[in-house]
Amino acid sequence: MDSPTLIPGVMLMALLMGGATVSAQVVAQDAPRSFTISPGYRFTEESGEALYNASCAGCHMQDGRGAQGAGHYPALADNPALAAAPYVIVNVLHGRKAMPSFGDAMNDDQVAAVVNYTRTHFGNRFSESVTPGQVRSLR
Structure with missing residues (x-):
């Protein structure tokens, strides 16, 4: 019989803890998406x-002010980037x-509505x- 495969301690701990040893901040910075919207979900x-x-x-x-902690969530309030x-x-x-992308979970009307809301609230006056x-043309 083959000998059991040894798993390095950190890897074993990550497996046992469900990957909890990886900080959320590292995941948020390094991963393309820290979470996704369930396939088929519609707002x-x-x-x-x-x-x-x-x-x-x-x-x-x-309040659109963003947050920092487990990750960096930029402020939308008073954000000049929203002019574009x-x-x-x-x-x-x-x-x-x-x-995450919301394109599959929102229709064109919904995307336009949330973009317009964000651009006209939280100190933004675009x-x-x-x-x-416009949304349809950028899908």
């Missing part, structure tokens, strides 16, 4: 505020770094509205 919310609360506030916080509507649309549709057609 039912329609207003930008409801969609923000359901999809964005968990990381970017209710296509930048925001693409990030919502396709994700960015540890941010008045040019995003349309579902």
Whole structure:
């Protein structure tokens, strides 16, 4: 009979603890996505505020000020990067770094609504509205 395979201590501990030895911050910085949305999931919310609360506030916080701790979640409040509507649309549709993509879970109207909400709240005053057609063109 073959001898048992020895597993290095760190690897064994990670296996036993379900991978909990890897810090969430390292995962958030190094992994393309720290979490994903379940395949087939669809948001039912329609207003930008409801969609923000359901999809964005968990990381970017209710006030849009972002957070740091287990990862870095950038502030959306008073954020000049939000002036470029296509930048925001693409990030919502396709994700960015540890941010998951929401393109499969939101339709064009929903993406436009949450982008418009984010660009007109939290101290942001970008008045040019995003349309579902713009979202569709960037999918």
